[in-house]
Amino acid sequence: MTRIVAFETTDIRFPTSLSLDGSDAMNPDPDYSAAYLRIVTDAEDDLSGHSLVFTIGRGNDVQVAALGVLAARLVGRELEPLLDDMGAANRALIGDSQLRWLGPEKGVMHMAIGAVVNALWDLKAKQAGLPLWQLLARMSPEDLIGLVDFRYLTNSLTPEEALEILRTAEPGRADRERELLATGYPAYTTSPGWLGYSDDKLASLCREAIADGFGQIKLKVGADLEDDIRRLRIAREVCGPDFPIAIDANQRWEVAEAIAWVNALAPFQPAWIEEPTSPDDVLGHAEIARGVAPIRVATGEHAQNRVIFKQLLQARAIDVMQIDAVRVAGVNENIANLLLAAKYGIPVCPHAGGVGLCEAVQHLSMFDFVAVSGTREGRMIEYVDHLHEHFVVPTEVREGVYVAPLAPGAGMEMKAESRIAHEWEAARVAG
Amino acid sequence: MTRIVAFETTDIRFPTSLSLDGSDAMNPDPDYSAAYLRIVTDAEDDLSGHSLVFTIGRGNDVQVAALGVLAARLVGRELEPLLDDMGAANRALIGDSQLRWLGPEKGVMHMAIGAVVNALWDLKAKQAGLPLWQLLARMSPEDLIGLVDFRYLTNSLTPEEALEILRTAEPGRADRERELLATGYPAYTTSPGWLGYSDDKLASLCREAIADGFGQIKLKVGADLEDDIRRLRIAREVCGPDFPIAIDANQRWEVAEAIAWVNALAPFQPAWIEEPTSPDDVLGHAEIARGVAPIRVATGEHAQNRVIFKQLLQARAIDVMQIDAVRVAGVNENIANLLLAAKYGIPVCPHAGGVGLCEAVQHLSMFDFVAVSGTREGRMIEYVDHLHEHFVVPTEVREGVYVAPLAPGAGMEMKAESRIAHEWEAARVAG
Numbered sequence: 001m002t003r004i005v006a007f008e009t010t011d012i013r014f015p016t017s018l019s020l021d022g023s024d025a026m027n028p029d030p031d032y033s034a035a036y037l038r039i040v041t042d043a044e045d046d047l048s049g050h051s052l053v054f055t056i057g058r059g060n061d062v063q064v065a066a067l068g069v070l071a072a073r074l075v076g077r078e079l080e081p082l083l084d085d086m087g088a089a090n091r092a093l094i095g096d097s098q099l100r101w102l103g104p105e106k107g108v109m110h111m112a113i114g115a116v117v118n119a120l121w122d123l124k125a126k127q128a129g130l131p132l133w134q135l136l137a138r139m140s141p142e143d144l145i146g147l148v149d150f151r152y153l154t155n156s157l158t159p160e161e162a163l164e165i166l167r168t169a170e171p172g173r174a175d176r177e178r179e180l181l182a183t184g185y186p187a188y189t190t191s192p193g194w195l196g197y198s199d200d201k202l203a204s205l206c207r208e209a210i211a212d213g214f215g216q217i218k219l220k221v222g223a224d225l226e227d228d229i230r231r232l233r234i235a236r237e238v239c240g241p242d243f244p245i246a247i248d249a250n251q252r253w254e255v256a257e258a259i260a261w262v263n264a265l266a267p268f269q270p271a272w273i274e275e276p277t278s279p280d281d282v283l284g285h286a287e288i289a290r291g292v293a294p295i296r297v298a299t300g301e302h303a304q305n306r307v308i309f310k311q312l313l314q315a316r317a318i319d320v321m322q323i324d325a326v327r328v329a330g331v332n333e334n335i336a337n338l339l340l341a342a343k344y345g346i347p348v349c350p351h352a353g354g355v356g357l358c359e360a361v362q363h364l365s366m367f368d369f370v371a372v373s374g375t376r377e378g379r380m381i382e383y384v385d386h387l388h389e390h391f392v393v394p395t396e397v398r399e400g401v402y403v404a405p406l407a408p409g410a411g412m413e414m415k416a417e418s419r420i421a422h423e424w425e426a427a428r429v430a431g
Numbered sequence: 432m433t434r435i436v437a438f439e440t441t442d443i444r445f446p447t448s449l450s451l452d453g454s455d456a457m458n459p460d461p462d463y464s465a466a467y468l469r470i471v472t473d474a475e476d477d478l479s480g481h482s483l484v485f486t487i488g489r490g491n492d493v494q495v496a497a498l499g500v501l502a503a504r505l506v507g508r509e510l511e512p513l514l515d516d517m518g519a520a521n522r523a524l525i526g527d528s529q530l531r532w533l534g535p536e537k538g539v540m541h542m543a544i545g546a547v548v549n550a551l552w553d554l555k556a557k558q559a560g561l562p563l564w565q566l567l568a569r570m571s572p573e574d575l576i577g578l579v580d581f582r583y584l585t586n587s588l589t590p591e592e593a594l595e596i597l598r599t600a601e602p603g604r605a606d607r608e609r610e611l612l613a614t615g616y617p618a619y620t621t622s623p624g625w626l627g628y629s630d631d632k633l634a635s636l637c638r639e640a641i642a643d644g645f646g647q648i649k650l651k652v653g654a655d656l657e658d659d660i661r662r663l664r665i666a667r668e669v670c671g672p673d674f675p676i677a678i679d680a681n682q683r684w685e686v687a688e689a690i691a692w693v694n695a696l697a698p699f700q701p702a703w704i705e706e707p708t709s710p711d712d713v714l715g716h717a718e719i720a721r722g723v724a725p726i727r728v729a730t731g732e733h734a735q736n737r738v739i740f741k742q743l744l745q746a747r748a749i750d751v752m753q754i755d756a757v758r759v760a761g762v763n764e765n766i767a768n769l770l771l772a773a774k775y776g777i778p779v780c781p782h783a784g785g786v787g788l789c790e791a792v793q794h795l796s797m798f799d800f801v802a803v804s805g806t807r808e809g810r811m812i813e814y815v816d817h818l819h820e821h822f823v824v825p826t827e828v829r830e831g832v833y834v835a836p837l838a839p840g841a842g843m844e845m846k847a848e849s850r851i852a853h854e855w856e857a858a859r860v861a862g
Contacts (some may be wrong), residue, residue, distance in 0.1 A: 027528045058500060058529035059540060065496035066539065069489060077676060097458045098489040104682070104710065104733060106499065107538015109490060152709040155686035155718065251535070255586035278583040279535065280738040283745055287586065300537055307711040314714055 002079040006040035007071035010422040011064045012414070013057060014355070016388060022056070022353070022386070023196035025222035026250040031057035032387065034355040035112075036419060039119045041079050049123030050413035053111045053326050054354040060424065066112035073117065083124045087146040090117050090332040094149060106304035110329055117330030118360070122410035123246040132331070133366035137173060141166035144371070148336045149306075156310045162339045167376040176370045184401030185365055185379035188216035188246070192235070194221045199234055206238040213400030215380060216244035216271055217287035222252035225261060232268040240396060242375045244271035250276070251275045251302070255284045259291035272296040274319050279303055285317035298322055301351035305329070306336045315346040322382075324351045325360035331410070334364050335372075342373045352386035358395040362402045390418035433510040437471035438502035440853040442495045443845070444746060445786070445818060446489060453487070453784070453817070454713035456629035456653035457681040462488035462796045463818065465786045466543075467850060468494045470550045472510050480554030481844035484542045484757050485785040491855065497543035500530070507545065514555045518577040521548050521763040537735035541760055547793070548761030553841035563762070563795035563841040568604060572597035575802070578738075579767045587741045594772045600805040607801045615832030617811035618798055619647035619677070621784060623666070626651045630665055637669040644831030646673040646811060647702060653683035656692060663699040675702035682706045682733070686715045690722035703727040703751050710734055716748035729753055732782035736760070737767045744775040755812075756791035762841070765795050766803075773804045784815035790842035791825040793833045 016022055018031035033056060039049035053063050073093065082089045093113045094105065102109040125132045136144070143162050189212070193206030195420040202219075209217045219235055227248075235245050247270045253261060258276035268284075273295055277284050279302035289297040300322035303309050312318045321341045323334050341348045348368060350361040358381070365381050373379075382400055388394035392413045396403040405411060447453050448460035460661050466486060470480035484494050503525065505513075513520045524544045525536065533540040556563045567575070580653050620643070623636030628680035634651075640648045650666055652659040659678075678701045684692060689707035704726055710716050720728040731753035734740050743749045752772045754765050772779045779799060781792040789812070796812050804810075812833055821824040823844040827834040836842060 027532070030529065030532075056529050056532045058527065059497075060501050062493065062540065063533065064499045066490075066493045069493050087636045090841045096489065097488050098461065099459075101458070101487045102490045102493065102539050102542075103537075106534075106711070106735060108533050109493065109538060123466065152712060152715070166626060175830055225832075241733065254583065278738045279738065280537070281583060283742045284583070284586060284738075303712065304537060307715075311712065311714045 002041045002043040004074050004077050004079055005038055005042045007075050008038040008040065009067045010036040010419050011060050012036050012355070012419060012422045013060060013424045014422060016386070017057070024220040024250040025252040027056060032055050032355050033060040034414070035060055036414065037067050037069055037115050037119050037162050039074065040153060041123075043079070044342045045127070047123060047126045049117035049119035051115045051410065052356055052412050052414070053115050053121055054357055060246065063108055063111065066108045070112055070116050070253055077333060080295050082120060086120065086124065086332065087148070089120060090329065092119065092151055094186065094329055101305040102130070102352065105307070105329070110305065111247070111326060114326055114328055114330035114333070116143050116333055118326070118410055118412065121331045125410055129408050131405045131407060132363040133370070133404070134177070134330075136335075136367040137177060137370035138362070141170060144335065148339065149330045150336070150362065152163065152307045152312055153231045153336065153340070156314055157340055157343050161343060164344050165339060166371065169371050172374055173370050176254065176374065180366055180369060180404050184403050185369065186215050186376060187383040187397050187400055188218060188244075188380045189214045189383050189385075190218045190248075191385055192217050193219035193248070193386055195223055199231065202231055203234050208237050210239060210243065214381045214383070215400055216246060218246040218251065218274070218382070221247045221265065222261070225264060228265060232265055234267050236374035239406060245269070245273060246271040246298070248274035248387070249276050253277050253283070255287050258288045262292040262295055266295060270295055272298040274322070275301070280308070280314050282311040282317055284317040287310060289317055289319065296310055296320055298349065300324065302327060306333055306340065309340055313340055318346065321348045322351045323348055323361065323364065325357055325364065331364070336348050338368045339363065339373045347378040348373070349379055350381050352382040353386060355387055356391060356414070358383055358414045359391050359393065360387065362395065362405065363411055366404055390414050390422070432632040433474040433481055435470055435505050435508050435510055436473045438506050439469040439471065440498045441850050442491050443467050443468040443850060444855045445490060445785070445853060445855045447817070448488070454625045455651040455679065455681040456626060456683040458487060464488050465702045465845070466491055466498055466546070467845065468498050468546050468550050470505065470554060472554075474510070476558070477555060477816065478557045480550035482546045482549035482553055482841065483843050484546050485788055494539055494542065497539045498546055500544055501547050508562060513551060514558070517551065517555065517763065518579070520551060520759065520834050521578065522580055524548065527761055533574065536760070538736070541736065542757060545757055545759055545761035545764070548763055549757070549841055549843065550716040552762045553754060553819070553843065555617050556820075556841055557839045560839045561796040562836045562838060564801070564835065565608070567699055567798040568608065570803040573793065574599060575736055575766065578763045579770065580763065581767070582739050584741055584767065584771070587745055588771055589775050592774060596773050597802065602801050603805055604801050607805065611800060615763075615829070615834050616793065616800065617646050617807060617838045618814040618828050618831055618833050619649060619675075619811045620645045620814050620816070621649040621679075623648050624650035624679070626654055630662065631685060634669050635661055636666050637666050645814070647677060647736055647832055649677040649679055649813070651681065652678045652696065653680035653692070656695060659696060663686070663696055667699050668855075676700070677702040677705060677729070679705035680707050682709055684708050686712070686718050689719045693726055699727060701726055703729040705753070706732070706854040711739070713739065713742040713746050713748055717746040720748050720750065724766070728749055729780065731755065735756060737764055737771065740768050740771055744771055745779060752777050752779045753782045754792065754795065756788055756795065769795065769799045769803045778809040779804070780810055781812050783813040784817060786818055787822060787843045787845070789814055789819070790822050790824065793836065794842055797835055821845050821853070
């Protein structure tokens with residue numbers, strides 16, 4: 001019998017605002033940060049479960065406090081019953097009625113629950129000696145269904161329909177796993193596109209992206225239309241007429257403004273418009289989708305839970321669904337999100353970047369390819385070349401594709417020396 | 432010149448779970464709690480700004496931590512520029528991009544911002560020597576419009592339309608203020624309806640509610656259909672065939688389940704069905720509204736912000752809108768919510784109870800009557816007779832109506848002795 005004996009949290013912050021990495025129309029000066037979690041057991045295998053919530057600076061301590069409140073739910077508990085039924089573990093955490101009041105199922109408390117779920121998956125995958133994507137992709141359709149909380153989904157996706165999706169994909173799993181190991185998963189890069197970069201830097205980073213083999217780039221837009229036109233023109237000239245260039249407004253616009261602005265950029269043929277308005281505005285996205293077609297609408301990195309994704313799909317408000325590894329309640333809720341996307345035939349192109357998001361979310365896309373949607377067609381994972389050096393198993397992108405990780409775990413374990421070096425000074429002083 | 436010199440927070444909890452007060456289908460054992468805030472200045476008037484976020488126990492410390500993070504934005508600042516332009520103060524707090532990442536505009540961080548906004552309003556009203564409702568109801572339509580953040584609203588409500596609503600109500604303000612002072616604002620009571628109460632207690636509390644002059648009662652439902660039928664039958668027998676009895680499922684159901692369950696209760700003529708499903712599910716509420724008509728659908732106590740209310744109204748998903756004083760970003764965002772309801776002609780019947788919610792939200796309904804919707808028709812404020820004794824200006828309900836408060840402030844100041852007596856023990860030990 002193994003017990004959870006410690007639940008360690010760390011407030012980690014990187015001063016990225018100094019270089020304007022990550023700057024966009026809504027987030028001019030992010031300090032990429034992580035509310036970090038490590039679950040420690042008394043097992044002799046010395047394995048621990050790691051995860052994090054990505055934030056952009058101030059408030060990272062609040063996120064750490066939210067993690068801390070969950071420690072009491074776990075420390076002292078037997079590990080096996082939790083890992084043996086991750087569906088029940090997930091539902092128990094989500095279902096705590098007192099904590100639920102703080103959302104429900106959204107924001108700081110929901111992300112904290114997601115981090116605990118993800119840390120347990122990290123531990124489970126390490127115990128199994130498998131990367132998370134492979135662990136999931138080898139579970140039976142029935143066991144996968146048991147992971148999903150279908151509450152509030154059944155008017156759109158029933159457990160029976162979800163099971164059918166997984167069963168349909170089952171026969172091809174082995175072939176697709178081989179294919180994935182041989183050829184990886186497509187990536188696109190946002191590195192050229194931050195608003196704070198100069199035109200020269202933009203142009204040279206576009207050239208670099210193409211030379212590196214990426215199949216798409218993405219540019220931040222939405223602060224100033226003339227600037228956007230100039231920057232898109234530069235990117236289009238460098239990349240050529242057919243290369244996919246997505247644009248991302250980071251929730252900057254009103255609905256009518258989004259439609260007008262995107263149509264003004266239409267001559268540059270954007271591959272999609274991302275986060276045109278509030279992530280809560282399902283009906284607004286639907287209106288925008290109708291107003292900018294055939295340009296596609298993408299969103300999801302700030303979608304708070306599966307109920308929002310359900311509605312975005314029901315309302316035909318998005319053409320591309322962008323899950324995030326740490327915004328929702330972890331792996332379990334993201335499996336629900338992947339199943340919803342599969343039901344509606346919408347491609348999932350995850351949000352990544354930040355701190356550890358590439359490391360984490362690749363597992364979900366690879367699982368999706370092998371065992372859910374069964375395809376990489378029209379799908380790719382965002383890639384930003386920031387901060388990977390701090391991870392024990394850093395993302396490997398070669399010739400524009402994510403190389404499938406083989407190391408056991410869920411990918412978010414940071415190096416001990418990085419955690420120590422980047423622990424927030426105020427937290428160190430206070431602690 | 433006055434400066435903010437302190438920002439005090441307190442973790443206050445009441446052990447209400449011991450008596451099953453507040454028990455419902457989703458919240459079996461709430462411990463009513465408050466993340467309490469006091470803003471202190473160096474002015475000689477000795478006035479301070481008080482507010483709170485209501486929670487139901489565990490996690491109240493996370494909410495307190497979120498308040499704490501905002502202290503740095505306020506302590507040391509001049510007070511006058513903040514109070515003189517509460518619209519700008521509100522937008523600056525909401526617009527902090529690093530903190531916004533933790534929502535955006537939802538959950539723990541958003542409620543913390545709301546508490547700061549509300550505490551500033553409390554201070555402003557005390558300085559003016561007016562109760563908040565009167566302070567707001569005497570502002571010009573133009574100044575009121577300046578309080579509202581119209582971001583993400585303009586496809587539904589423009590500043591011009593909102594101004595028109597306020598201008599239309601302006602000529603009748605003085606008459607309605609007199610009327611309000613003379614006759615109060617209608618209340619309904621939820622006291623009989625908690626799930627944990629026995630049938631006898633339910634029946635005697637129904638009798639008491641009618642004797643006390645309330646115009647409506649509300650029963651919790653959703654845990655067990657047979658129980659609901661039995662309890663509704665008892666209530667209907669006691670109250671008679673025409674007395675309004677609302678029912679509240681506290682988010683318990685799937686969409687199809689809600690429609691079937693409510694229709695099974697239709698013979699008892701519920702006045703409305705409240706929170707039938709996830710508060711995030713705009714399209715689900717619209718489906719339910721179509722499926723249970725003519726029974727009305729009500730929701731809003733967990734609506735995270737004005738963008739959700741906007742969509743509930745756009746989709747014709749609700750017949751009754753239930754704002755909450757502390758769920759959204761304070762008085763300013765609730766003015767947006769009132770304006771949205773007025774535009775769509777939907778009555779606002781606020782959520783109350785908890786800790787201090789009656790004390791706070793009555794100001795918004797009274798302001799709405801005097802200066803926004805201009806009517807009390809079909810409107811009432813929830814009332815629960817819990818914990819009022821801890822407030823400096825406790826809610827006064829007489830013969831089923833809220834008596835308009837005349838004491839200066841926004842209503843959420845708790846007595847110092849109550850704050851000390853009910854500070855959470857763990858917090859005291861840790862502190």
